[in-house]
Amino acid sequence: QKEVEQNSGPLSVPEGAIASLNCTYSDRGSQSFFWYRQYSGKSPELIMSIYSNGDKEDGRFTAQLNKASQYVSLLIRDSQPSDSATYLCALSRSGGSNYKLTFGKGTLLTVNP
Amino acid sequence: GAGVSQSPSNKVTEKGKDVELRCDPISGHTALYWYRQSLGQGLEFLIYFQGNSAPDKSGLPSDRFSAERTGGSVSTLTIQRTQQEDSAVYLCASSFSGSFQYEQYFGPGTRLTVT
Numbered sequence: 001q002k003e004v005e006q007n008s009g010p011l012s013v014p015e016g017a018i019a020s021l022n023c024t025y026s027d028r029g030s031q032s033f034f035w036y037r038q039y040s041g042k043s044p045e046l047i048m049s050i051y052s053n054g055d056k057e058d059g060r061f062t063a064q065l066n067k068a069s070q071y072v073s074l075l076i077r078d079s080q081p082s083d084s085a086t087y088l089c090a091l092s093r094s095g096g097s098n099y100k101l102t103f104g105k106g107t108l109l110t111v112n113p
Numbered sequence: 114g115a116g117v118s119q120s121p122s123n124k125v126t127e128k129g130k131d132v133e134l135r136c137d138p139i140s141g142h143t144a145l146y147w148y149r150q151s152l153g154q155g156l157e158f159l160i161y162f163q164g165n166s167a168p169d170k171s172g173l174p175s176d177r178f179s180a181e182r183t184g185g186s187v188s189t190l191t192i193q194r195t196q197q198e199d200s201a202v203y204l205c206a207s208s209f210s211g212s213f214q215y216e217q218y219f220g221p222g223t224r225l226t227v228t
Contacts, residue, residue: 043222
């Protein structure tokens with residue numbers, strides 16, 4: 001099993017809909033979870049971080065973490081064409097090197113006007 | 114405030130040449146990271162600096178790669194005798210401190226092309 005798995009997509013949603021992006025991971029000791037947005041040709045931009053089970057909301061974005069099931073998700077409400085990008089799930093694993101981020105390969109989201 | 118800056122933004126070099134990539138972290142951030150993003154490979158960790166501690170070089174792919182951080186701020190990643198497989202985007206990130214609790218912010222990257 002890959003350390004961090006994401007559906008590569010593309011995930012296509014109409015403008016105004018909710019986009020749901022999912023990520024599963026293999027290391028039960030993973031401690032911190034991050035969602036980055038990456039526009040084509042640009043560097044990753046941090047959107048959300050989540051450290052404990054449950055939901056965390058920030059504007060149109062909600063991150064959800066379920067450590068028992070080893071998944072983390074990102075919901076984007078009222079999706080806009082400007083949300084079209086690749087979304088990267090990242091985590092820091094347990095142990096002494098917990099500063100290292102391990103990334104999934106990303107899900108390409110397309111929001112259609 | 115200013116984000117992470119990197120230079121150059123693009124670098125084209127001939128196989129066998131040495132290259133230096135520079136990173137200037139966010140002011141006040143003590144932790145600095147280098148990652149590499151290759152087509153189809155995703156983002157991979159290369160090296161980590163935290164203050165005056167010994168760096169974690171475990172992600173460097175070969176001994177042709179080295180990095181230093183001077184004065185706890187600016188970092189330089191050096192690739193000697195470049196190979197075509199070194200072609201990638203090299204990303205620098207920084208965080209307030211080096212721990213799982215701290216969010217990492219990326220610079221714009223340096224796109225390296227080895228011909």
